[in-house]
Amino acid sequence: MSDTDVAATPPVGGVDHHVSVDPAVAVPEPRAAADGGPDMVQLLTPEGERVPNAEYDEIVAALSNEDLRGLYRDLVLIRRFDLEATSLQRQGELGLWVSLLGQEAAQIGCGRALRPQDHAFPGYREHGIAWTRGIDPMRIIAMYRGVDKGAWNPDEHHFHGYTIVIGNQVLMGTGYAMGVQRDGAVGTDDPERDTAVVAFMGDGATAQGDVNEGFVFAGVYNSPIVFFCQNNQWAISEPNERQTRVPIYKRADGFGFPGVRVDGNDVLAVYAVTTQMLDRARSGQGPSLIEAFTYRMAAHTTSDDPTKYRVSAEVEVWKLRDPVARYKRWLMSEGIADTAFFEAVESEADELAAHVRTATVTMPDPDVDDIFDQVYVEPHQQVEDDKAAFHAYQDTFEEVQA
Amino acid sequence: MTASKTTIAKALNAGLRKAMERDPKVIIQGEDIGKLGGVFRITEHLQKDFGEDRVIDTPLAESGIMGTAIGLALRGYRPVVEIQFDGFVYPAFDQIVSQLAKLHSRSRGAIRVPVVVRIPMGGGIGAVEHHSESNEAYFAHTLGLKVVFCSNPEDAYWMIQQAIECDDPVIFYEPKRRYHEKGEVDLDATAAPRDLFSAHVVREGTDVTLACWGPMVRTCLDAAAAAAEEGHSLEVIDLRSVSPIDIDAITTSVARTGRLVVVQEAPSFVSVGSEIAALVTERCFYQLEAPVIRVAGWNTPYPASKLEEHYLPDLDRVLDGVDRALSH
Numbered sequence: 001m002s003d004t005d006v007a008a009t010p011p012v013g014g015v016d017h018h019v020s021v022d023p024a025v026a027v028p029e030p031r032a033a034a035d036g037g038p039d040m041v042q043l044l045t046p047e048g049e050r051v052p053n054a055e056y057d058e059i060v061a062a063l064s065n066e067d068l069r070g071l072y073r074d075l076v077l078i079r080r081f082d083l084e085a086t087s088l089q090r091q092g093e094l095g096l097w098v099s100l101l102g103q104e105a106a107q108i109g110c111g112r113a114l115r116p117q118d119h120a121f122p123g124y125r126e127h128g129i130a131w132t133r134g135i136d137p138m139r140i141i142a143m144y145r146g147v148d149k150g151a152w153n154p155d156e157h158h159f160h161g162y163t164i165v166i167g168n169q170v171l172m173g174t175g176y177a178m179g180v181q182r183d184g185a186v187g188t189d190d191p192e193r194d195t196a197v198v199a200f201m202g203d204g205a206t207a208q209g210d211v212n213e214g215f216v217f218a219g220v221y222n223s224p225i226v227f228f229c230q231n232n233q234w235a236i237s238e239p240n241e242r243q244t245r246v247p248i249y250k251r252a253d254g255f256g257f258p259g260v261r262v263d264g265n266d267v268l269a270v271y272a273v274t275t276q277m278l279d280r281a282r283s284g285q286g287p288s289l290i291e292a293f294t295y296r297m298a299a300h301t302t303s304d305d306p307t308k309y310r311v312s313a314e315v316e317v318w319k320l321r322d323p324v325a326r327y328k329r330w331l332m333s334e335g336i337a338d339t340a341f342f343e344a345v346e347s348e349a350d351e352l353a354a355h356v357r358t359a360t361v362t363m364p365d366p367d368v369d370d371i372f373d374q375v376y377v378e379p380h381q382q383v384e385d386d387k388a389a390f391h392a393y394q395d396t397f398e399e400v401q402a
Numbered sequence: 403m404t405a406s407k408t409t410i411a412k413a414l415n416a417g418l419r420k421a422m423e424r425d426p427k428v429i430i431q432g433e434d435i436g437k438l439g440g441v442f443r444i445t446e447h448l449q450k451d452f453g454e455d456r457v458i459d460t461p462l463a464e465s466g467i468m469g470t471a472i473g474l475a476l477r478g479y480r481p482v483v484e485i486q487f488d489g490f491v492y493p494a495f496d497q498i499v500s501q502l503a504k505l506h507s508r509s510r511g512a513i514r515v516p517v518v519v520r521i522p523m524g525g526g527i528g529a530v531e532h533h534s535e536s537n538e539a540y541f542a543h544t545l546g547l548k549v550v551f552c553s554n555p556e557d558a559y560w561m562i563q564q565a566i567e568c569d570d571p572v573i574f575y576e577p578k579r580r581y582h583e584k585g586e587v588d589l590d591a592t593a594a595p596r597d598l599f600s601a602h603v604v605r606e607g608t609d610v611t612l613a614c615w616g617p618m619v620r621t622c623l624d625a626a627a628a629a630a631e632e633g634h635s636l637e638v639i640d641l642r643s644v645s646p647i648d649i650d651a652i653t654t655s656v657a658r659t660g661r662l663v664v665v666q667e668a669p670s671f672v673s674v675g676s677e678i679a680a681l682v683t684e685r686c687f688y689q690l691e692a693p694v695i696r697v698a699g700w701n702t703p704y705p706a707s708k709l710e711e712h713y714l715p716d717l718d719r720v721l722d723g724v725d726r727a728l729s730h
Contacts, residue, residue, distance in 0.1 A: 121473075153512035154476065161509060165500045171466055172501065175473020182429070182455050183477070210497070213466035220461060374511040375545055377569035381599075381646040383545065 034233070036293040037247070041273055042263040046321040048329025056272035063271075065336045067112075071267050072331055073345050074108040075324045078128045080349035081137050084356045085144070089302045093360050094144045098125045102265070102297030105323030106230050108132060109270025110292070113278055114198065115191070117158070119180075121173035121199040124162045125230075129200065133159035137352075138359050147366050166201075167208030170227065173199030174214040177223035177281075186224045187284025194282035197225040198274075204235025206251065207243045215255040215289070224281035226274065227289045230264060232296035237309040249291035257287045264294030265323040295321070368394075405588040411581040413555035414444050416589060417562035418482065422452050425480060428566055431458035431467055432484030432520075441486055442522055442581055468494035468519070472501050475515040480566055482518045489532025491521055495540070502571045503546030518565045518572045523551075524617045524667050525714055526579035528707040535704055536616075536668035541573045542645040542677070549645040550598060551575040551616035555585035557602075557642065564598040572598075577617035599643040601651035607637035610724050611655040613678055614665040615641040618715060622665050625720035636724065644674045652678065653685050660691035661727040665715055670698035692730035697723035 036042070043051055043060060063071075082100050089097040100107060107128025114120065120129050127140055134157045143150040143162060150162040160176075163169035177197040180186060185195040205211050206229060218225050229248055233240060244251070252259025258280075262273040270292055277288040295318040299306050331337040372387035408416070422428045430445055436459035439446030449457035460467050464485060471481035485491045491498075498519065505513045525534030541549045548570050552558040558576070565572040596602060604619065605626050612622045619640045626636035637655050641648065656662050662682055664675040679694035697715045705713050 148510060149508040151508065151510040151512065153509065155512070160476070161505070161513070163501075165496065168469065168497060168501050171469020171497065172473040172476065174466075175470030175475075176477050177473070178470055179474045179477025179479055182474075182479070209463075209493070210465055210469060213461070213463040213469070216461050216463060217466050217470055370510070375507045376548070377506060377511075377514055380545070380548070380570075381649065383646075 099298035105267035106264035106292035113274035167210035170214035196281035222286035264292030413559035468497035553619035601648035607635035
């Protein structure tokens with residue numbers, strides 16, 4: 001572009017844009033006030049009042065009071081686990097922690113909608129999903145402590161490995177769903193057999209080619225997968241409008257499957273919408289996209305400093321939408337749980353935190369042979385040669401000490 | 403013995419068919435591989451015989467092909483992926499390097515991803531850009547992958563079956579300009595003649611060792627025949643696997659000949675040939691009569707096809723390398 005061209009096209013639409021965008025076409029929502037808009041499914045207001053919804057009420061009504069109390073317990077325990085892990089990182093016990101603070105309802109609501117035979121493909125912040133799948137939280141701690149790389153067996157809990165490269169897991173989940181189709185585990189009307197896959201991503205990941213290719217593949221093959229996007233408004237320092245020009249849930253239209261925006265801080269709404277879309281996938285009606293509209297209350301990770309890029313007023317707005325507080329208010333107002341229950345959950349959270357602390361600081365370091373072992377199923381000569389060289393080198397120190 | 407003459411292309415097709423007959427979990431996916439049978443016809447008739455669920459025409463998205471293949475492997479399938487041309491693998495590079503190569507070790511052995519990535523490789527067919535590359539160094543440099551080359555119909559037939567049976571991910575290179583060269587293959591034999599990752603001495607000799615793989619094996623055999631007329635005895639080793647490298651086969655030969663020329667289509671700079679030179683120097687320093695010579699593609703991007711005859715190692719350049727080794 002020549003200097004004349006620049007002069008001929010004065011910038012419009014704000015000084016923070018590298019390239020000007022016609023404001024009549026792109027209308028970014030002001031984040032501090034963003035409430036998800038009228039299309040967002042919400043069953044509980046931030047004040048804890050139940051909003052009737054003809055489409056989803058039946059799904060919520062099927063939950064027993066014990067189930068409903070269980071969701072609260074999940075929310076509190078995973079939040080406590082997360083806070084303890086953050087503290088452990090601050091004290092040097094973990095190399096890094098990726099906090100889910102603020103996203104508890106999005107994850108617990110989704111995770112509890114999964115059936116045992118379903119499979120989850122997480123990113124790296126899905127501690128709440130891991131919790132609902134029965135993954136020992138210490139396995140996640142081990143990864144962020146640097147003891148291993150997230151070495152749980154996906155076949156045990158149908159919860160696949162944490163995936164750090166943004167969006168890779170969406171394609172793997174899609175391929176897994178293609179395998180489910182080939183196994184005939186879709187649309188048989190057998191509730192124990194029909195299987196869905198859920199692939200997780202954040203708002204930033206929606207810009208990745210892998211995510212869009214996953215949408216294409218799942219769309220053309222009509223695969224049994226739910227794409228679950230936790231839109232926590234921030235991809236490290238970059239806001240939604242740097243990732244997408246349209247609301248994320250609307251992108252599903254272009255790929256030929258339904259997209260729904262749900263209040264990600266409303267555990268009942270997330271549970272209901274996810275249940276509906278998982279049923280849809282299991283019955284052979286194909287993929288869908290759920291955008292759980294939420295907020296990352298903490299930093300991106302413990303290495304991040306959000307004061308560099310966002311204002312505290314925005315965080316204050318979202319504090320009023322807290323997923324745990326609103327659900328507690330509703331449980332109390334409905335008489336589903338009493339003070340004794342809440343106290344019991346608090347003390348269980350204390351116990352969990354104490355266990356996590358003790359188990360972290362006493363966690364043994366890995367065996368040095370972990371560097372070389374299991375790189376391959378069948379031996380690879382250059383790896384074996386290096387392992388022998390490493391041991392020979394180690395032995396020289398023992399000789400010196402002797 | 404019911405050996406018959408067939409081409410590398412037909413041998414690959416027969417090997418894929420055998421693997422699919424043997425194991426219902428073997429599936430193939432890629433661009434244009436179904437109805438068309440692939441742009442090189444390697445998968446011809448397989449979709450007709452095994453159905454669209456096992457021979458899958460995919461959207462034109464290589465990362466998608468690769469990532470979904472990994473997902474299928476996680477579900478218990480043994481996917482064979484066709485990348486249409488060497489230069490088109492890069493959109494899938496992230497999935498190959500970040501996931502395919504690392505899932506087994508990341509999970510400390512809990513996960514196996516037995517995916518085979520077939521890549522028609524190399525130049526010599528007068529193609530446009532991105533259709534003539536030898537990019538094995540990228541994958542050989544990624545531990546967690548195994549990288550092999552077939553160079554003749556018999557190996558093509560067996561190695562593709564062995565790669566599919568291998569529980570590690572395998573990058574399987576096919577020398578596209580040799581697809582239609584013929585050789586003996588016994589389609590009724592029940593066992594592979596050699597291990598997938600072993601080098602094979604395809605011509606014995608005493609003066610200089612030539613180490614090569616894929617399309618350069620034929621070039622080296624021709625060079626050895628020409629050298630014999632001039633009184634030089636060249637030993638030709640078809641490496642077959644460049645990760646792992648069967649280094650013992652090379653050093654055993656070099657211990658006798660004292661001279662090694664590595665021949666590859668890829669540029670020499672930071673290449674498999676460089677690694678072999680280093681390994682041999684470390685292990686055979688006192689048996690070497692000359693420095694290890696690399697005869698390779700020049701250290702440039704692959705040229706326009708009208709120039710490729712000047713770029714690719716041919717018989718004369720191999721013999722020039724041999725002369726340089728013998729000059730010490």
